[in-house]
Amino acid sequence: MSRIKRGTTTRAKHKRILDQAKGYYGRRKNTIRIARQAVEKAGQYAYRDRKVKKRSFRALWIQRINAAVRAEGLTYSQFMHGVKLAGIELDRKVMADLAMNEGGVFTAIVAQAKAALPKAA
Template sequence: MRIKRGVTTKAKHKRILEAAKGYFGRRKNTIRIARQAVEKAGQYAYRDRKVRKRSFRAIWIQRINAAVREQGLTYGVFMHGLTLTSIELDRKVLADIAMHEPDTFRAIVAQVQSALDAKVAA
């Protein structure tokens, strides 16, 4: 008696072709090409989950830097001042405050500035 593998093969192919839904040309309906496309898409997705975190951090830093320079400081000096004042806000929150609540951000910068001035005086 021979072993027939049609059911398992069909299930494997179906899984790949479902993942390739929306692709153009033979990438969506030819199993060999669809498998390559789905594998590559998975590689891009894995890589770009890491890249997304880097990109957001870069955006937050740019926004903080722009807001701080309006107050006459630089990003690096400002972040150093935050550690001196022991204000523990992360870059995401700081960028959000800088964009949506400029008065609050000015108050934070004022605290940082006073801490920096105290350090220089000491």
């Protein structure tokens, strides 16, 4: 029985790692041990930052809505409460876009939200 040689498998694995490390600085791009660590860490950063990106965009949308709503004489929390009471089912992404690009439409939404708020006694 002939022995099994694994040169092609190892080379393919190494090639895959080194291809992923393309563009890295120093030995991170051409030394398999260091490249493997660098690619692993890059994957961890990518996984984490896909989650962080969602948080960052939500925060940006809230800031934009808040700025536009304060110009209309409401706070963000009052506006969102009014939106819920009025039954407006637009998400923050869409409302932020309307606030930035379609001022008249957003003003109409703010008016609806104001009307839905209970009057302060």
